[in-house]
Amino acid sequence: MATDPEPFTLPEDVSAQPVPIPPLERSRHVAHCNRCLAGLPASLTDIDSSRMVLAFYCLGVMDVYSALDMKLSASDREAWRGWIWAQQAGGEHGTGFRPGPFMTRVRQPGYTDASAPHLIMTYCALLSLAILRDDFRRLDRAGLVRFVRACQDTNGGFTTTPGADDADLRMCYCAFVVCSFLNDWSGMDVTRAVDYIRRCRTYEGGYGQSPGAEALGGTTYCAIAALYLLPQDTAPAGRLTRAEHRQTVRWLVHTQDGATGGFAGRTNKVPDACYCFWQGAALAIMGEKERIDAVALTRFFARCQHRFGGIAKAQDEAADPYHTYLASAMIAIAQGAGTWALGPLDPLVNATEETAAWARERVPARPVLA
Template sequence: MSASTVPPLPTLARDAHIHHVMQALSQIPAGMISLDSSRMLIIFYCVSTLDLLGALEEKTTPAQRDVWRTWIWEQYVAGPFGTAFKPGTSMNDSTPHLITTYAALLSLAALRDDFSRLNRPGVLAFLRACQKSDGSFASTPPVAHNTPQYTLADADMRNVYCAFCICSLLGEPAWRGIDVEKAVEFIGRCRTYEGGYGQLPGCEAQGGTTYLAIACLRMAPLRHSPEPEPRLSAQARAHTEHWLVHNQDAASGGFRGRTGKPPDSCYCFWAGAALQILEAQDKIDAHALTSFIAHCQFAYGGIAKAPGGFPDPYHTYLALAAAALYTTHLPPTSRVYASAAGWTLAPFDALLSGGAA
């Protein structure tokens, strides 16, 4: 498609999206009891969406932000496993969660918290307690359940990603506290014949877990050797790029999460961010991707998984994150259309801010 025939983008419904996530945030901490275990992630998606839209300080008050920070810190617990964040107020005090801890730290960062209350050695002790002998990470330490480590079934790519993000946030000493090489070996065992990565060894490749794997391999410190080698060979990298690129749907511009599946706005982030990390963002149609996201907007705010669907904070955040990554890579004519339609978003870190697939 030539520059002269690129269709204008629908307008970004900025105010409606702000209203959508503010409505979700207004239920925290008072409501949403049935979603208590997901409440920390909902805060993460909503606060991060406001940050992307440049509205966190513009549309919220210092008192509101203080309430959210206070609620997050109320979930910070200590025990024989170290220190970490539990999912919600109804959860047992002795059961923190790795994904929750990741979401809490990213949310606090977005809320400009100074982390003065964070016990960094305690968080590192928690990470060590979650790592299994095969290199993967469970979401909770076995001591929290009085359960042998090898029986924990939820040790998967999501938890490896969250552990690596936390190490990146804590700084270089944290990396020395976990077995990075074992974790990288686990990631390698999750790679499939297609070039993508599954949740566990032997699982089907998915866009979300492929992003998590690629982000982990980029974050992981290189081995200490005279000539450190990249974590991903040139051949493996090209194979992964090929699989990701060919998951962009030619008709809609959106990305599918698995081979043969329909496109979904969240995979515009998972695949798009993975390609950015691999420095292969120019291999896809950025205008078509942004147009698909624009057409997933719900009339009254929020973004759905597909055009015509109902929105939720998860898809709203990830879709806008994908747009933030790719509107800067649009061709000049498309960039003009995007700017005129309001698709100007805050800078976005493709490595640390992906959430858990």
């Protein structure tokens, strides 16, 4: 008696199986930034004029990967502390930190040539000193408050240096972080600053660099983080409405590319590793981190890893400390599996939670009460 044949089944489709994610090359990324601390390759000499920012990115990578003790000796740490404090510059409009020695090409009123402090560099200097676990005894706090006040423009925004004509949300964010660390908001007209931020909002729900400009991922992060840094007594006036919250989340989520997993900085642009932080960190601040496709994002970062160390803006591009740090910071926020799990990061100030806590405890003139 004939029997029915065994049912035929197709072989398993190997192409449909998930490809394992390569490991996070921690030691290579740390080594890349350690090399850049010692000397820049020819491809990066254009950022030599922003040495303070470069130092922050490189030190920040070591901090994110918990490699500072391994890579920097006690004497190295002291040397870097000394160099950063040497960039603290004071004058008629207060005290801040400059990009590096002899980096100012135009004389600023109230400061000697090459000594004018810079708001973004001041933000980077405070975080770098916190990474190096400095005690901040040399910080001119009163002068720093005066400097922030002098940088606030008549439109409510902030400029890089007093009297400059370059106000935008990047400097606004840095001013908010400085005031938050100081636990002193007397150097800022908060109402005008919040109004400036709100005027930078676009129809998409993102924020432009200045009022009327196109929405960008980086400046959207700056706006969201600044509003969430506001002290509790002023926060309700600055926070987003429910409708604004939904609109901003929708715009941020839709900038994650379905094909690559990375985030684009603007509508209809290609993904970039740095924007993965700007958009992803903004979502984390807003309590919407679960909307990020973390697995796809991890695959994107894995493709951006350079074979000689460091993380590039995109696959097959050259690595640099800027993209290496911001990608690593987002990896810490996303908290992937296995080697892709890093220590927690405070997205509000863009530093590890331990470093942020160190700054909040030691930068203020008076201890912050719990």
